[in-house]
Amino acid sequence: MPVTLKQIAAKANCSVMTVSNVLNNKGNLYRDEMRRRVLNTALEMGYRPNNSARATRQGRYGNVTLLASTHPQQSQLPILLMGGIEGKLASEDLRFSFARLPDEKLTDSEYMFKVLGQWSADGLLVNYTHGYPEQMLDIIAQYRIPAIWLNCRLDHDCVFPDDIYAGRIATENLLRAGHKKVAFVDYSASRAKLASAHYSIRDRQAGYEQAMADAGLTPVIVRGDDQVHSEHRLAASYRMLSEDDRPEAVVAYSGAQSIEVAAAALGLPPLPMVVFADTPIRLGNGATDTVIVPQEELGVRAVELLLRKIESPGDSVAPVQIRPKLVVAGSAPAPLKRGELISP
Amino acid sequence: MPVTLKQIAAKANCSVMTVSNVLNNKGNLYRDEMRRRVLNTALEMGYRPNNSARATRQGRYGNVTLLASTHPQQSQLPILLMGGIEGKLASEDLRFSFARLPDEKLTDSEYMFKVLGQWSADGLLVNYTHGYPEQMLDIIAQYRIPAIWLNCRLDHDCVFPDDIYAGRIATENLLRAGHKKVAFVDYSASRAKLASAHYSIRDRQAGYEQAMADAGLTPVIVRGDDQVHSEHRLAASYRMLSEDDRPEAVVAYSGAQSIEVAAAALGLPPLPMVVFADTPIRLGNGATDTVIVPQEELGVRAVELLLRKIESPGDSVAPVQIRPKLVVAGSAPAPLKRGELISP
DNA sequence: GTGAAAGCGCTAACAA
């Protein structure tokens, strides 16, 4: 049985209020002897405050829930994003919960009612990256839950990386080094499904195309008619690099894809690359730079917006774009510290 | 302001209890008309139950917290593990929170008291994989919080994969195919720091050594005097494969490391590999099998144990070892469904 | 400095 204030009060020979006050940093109101007695008793008895009761009384949960799909593709969860969210919430004395919702259940109002009753959240961070369902918006509107959308371009209440900018700086980095034949490589989305793929794929490509156009160069997009699965990426990279007008340099959609490209380039003339990732990619060819999509910052900013929405639930906040940063091979920036504030 | 039962009762012209009962599936006690009226009113008003009050009344939070270090190396968080935990908890109508604790704060009793008051958890899943601090055990004992340790070999209250077995079946798979010169490759821990590295490194190697010994073969361990960082792994793999008695086959500590080995083997005779990972690795060489360390199952089992401990907090439960499974290239098993039960 | 009373939103137990 958990220890209550009442039990401590009984043992320390004082009132419940005295215990409550002493344990909540209003101890300076009391005699030193009393303070000591209460604190020692609480420690001895292994007292843990009952947060439910506190929350009931104070009318707020002190909790933020990250909501994702159960569909693995639909909502990836970079560990840095989780860390950014958790750190910022912890620095505000808030807890962080994680829930997944099967897409097909979103229309089941009985199920949703039951689940909503469980959330215990003052606000929601929604990470349905792409192809997320309309009903989600309805539900959030219906129950008036403050929510911020992650990695998703909406006209309000969202935080996402500026992927067009990311594509631009990646490409410009290679152009600055004097390369002309710069290709954009993506194996994750097929030509056919590009329109319905995650916006970051289109945006990074668009940024690349803009930079190429600005330099008066013709863009070269390498992607499959079908999605190129991992076991075929090495072969595909080989094919690309053995053509007569092989690219001099490559912008690769993701860090994971860059490995196969680099491996295919072994033994050939050096192939400078820029890849997008959430942490600097070190391929050992010494010629691969990374455009960092700052997941940690994204989490922190999302929490900041959400807290603002919880304060004034009516207002909607303007979209926030996070600027990716180029990190050249060999220079890695220090990671964010726990609870570190990002200046806006 | 959130909607309360009282407000619904007022609007629907009935008592608070009627509303409570109807909304909690005891609606069959009531007239159909009343049920309808209450449900409609609740829906109209966008009612969300106040979980704090419910929890206060029922004496339990309905929440489990996953506890990790802020030190990124110290506690990795595979997404499948998170998914397994979340799914199992959701199927039991429990919520899932995530908290990190800076190692250096564990001895700060004032800080710990404050943090403990925030947790709102009926039980803890502790994921301090290796080098976790003793104080953690003290704190958990002091406050009598039911806890299960993940990925950690203790004599009770823990769940971890059987990595010796994993090393064995990985090696036996290659020996069965007739290979003799089978090497074990790990770049993540140096020879010097092997003793203090994560137990899975030593255990997988031990399993490999056992299998080799059983077959009357001499084990060959490839690892650096220092840790081999990612940018040097390709070169290291080259070196290994260009020696006179190059290995015929390789057991690689992790899926991530296998990519460099496979890349270095390009153009050389095929190099069959077995790698350890939480999902089948598809390298495109058609010769790489995976020993799956079932993170999802690990999460599910951990939750099962924790629920048992929450039921009877006194008892300690026996350690649970999870058996890794060999998946040969090209055959991927179906992932677990949400809330799916694992038979013991 | 200390404590008594009231009430947060909800539900178990019992009454009508």
Added chain:
DNA sequence: TTGTTAGCGCTTTCAC
């Protein structure tokens, strides 16, 4: 079939 009473552990308010 519906409503009343009491109380979960805590904090706000105000009195002593």
